[in-house]
Amino acid sequence: MEFFVEFDTQVPDATPESEVSDRARAEAAAAAELAAEGHLVRLWRPAVSGKVVGLYRAESAPQLDGLLRALPMAGWMRVTVTPLEAHPNDPADRAGRSARRQESGVGNQLPxxxxxxxxxxxxxxxxxxxxxxxxxxxxxxVPLTAGTFSGPELSGKLVPGASADWQIILADGTALGDIRYTLQTGAGALLYVQSRSIRHGTTEVLARLGRGEDVDASEYTFRTATQIETAAPELGWLNKGVFVSVGGRQAGRVVYETYLVA
Known part of the structure; x- marks a missing residue:
């Protein structure tokens, strides 16, 4: 446990200077010993008062009380002890947690x-x-009626009749898509793909898209979070992947480039 300790020292009147000096030297030696044992962490003398404040560590309040009562100047001091608790925004505590993770072999750096x-x-x-x-x-x-796909490892065709975009158009023209389509690979495996999408841009660009015009994809944002399902054993990794897609709406057609987040 950590404690904030305030010392208000009042030397009795008529105390010989030699006794004050002796106790001061003994107090300094005791402070050094407490620091070596890990009980005394810091000491300060506030500029606006004659008090001394310190940060102490002890197993319990009774243990700290015993340590303070044993100080050479204890009889001349009025001591106020405040137990401390960790604060979630304490930078030293965050640094300590990071160091402990590193010591335990758990790094803080994510890939x-x-x-x-x-x-x-x-x-x-x-x-x-x-x-x-x-x-x-x-x-x-909006039905997807036909199409083809190709990539480094997969290629095939879109299955018509099992593919469409169920859209919600907001007042400003933003399109929220629930896109579901089925693909068939060249080897015959079926892939069920579902994407949640958003397409937004300026009012003028969205109006052109709404009219079915051919608009360059750099003029608006069309992104999706994509999930893929398949029963093909050799493509089981698709069921476990996290995917995102970039979309482009053109006159009479749509383009999706889908990526695995690795």
Whole structure:
């Protein structure tokens, strides 16, 4: 435990100077011994008062009381002890925790993630089904009718009839997507892909996208958090991956580049 201790020393009147000097030397020696034992951490003399304050460590308040009563000048001092508790914002405490983690072999440095591209999907779009204003917002369903994908390890085609983007369009034109599509690899494995997306930009750019115009992807933001499911044993790593995608909306089609966060 740590304690904040205040010492108010009052030397009795008519005390010989020799006794004061002797006790002061003995007090200094006792302080050095307490410091060596780890009980005395710091001592200060505030500029605005004659008191001395210190930071002490002890197993308990009774142990500290015994240590202070044994000081050579204890009979001349009025002592106030305040037990201390750790504060979550204490920088020394954070540094100590970091040092303890390093001593225990647990480092504080986490690995930096990297992005490995899995595929680029280019898909054509059918006519949007405008559901209208619902409790969630303006609902549109945009079918993905055909497409192909390719990447370093995977390639294949989009399965029509099992792929669409269930969109909510906000008042400012921002599109929130629930994109679900099915892919089939060249080896015949089926991949079910679900992405939660957001597409936003300036009012003018979003209006052009809403009209189905071909807008460069650098003029707006289109990102997704993606999850992939498959029953193919050789592609089981897809079930355990964390994926993100970058999207681009073009006239009559959409492009998704999907990355594994490694």
């Amino acid at each position: 930096e993630p990297r992005l490995d591209q899995i595929w680029r999907l280019e898909a054509t779009l059918g006519d949007a089904l405008d559901v209208g204003d619902t409790t969630e917002g303006h609902r549109r369903i």
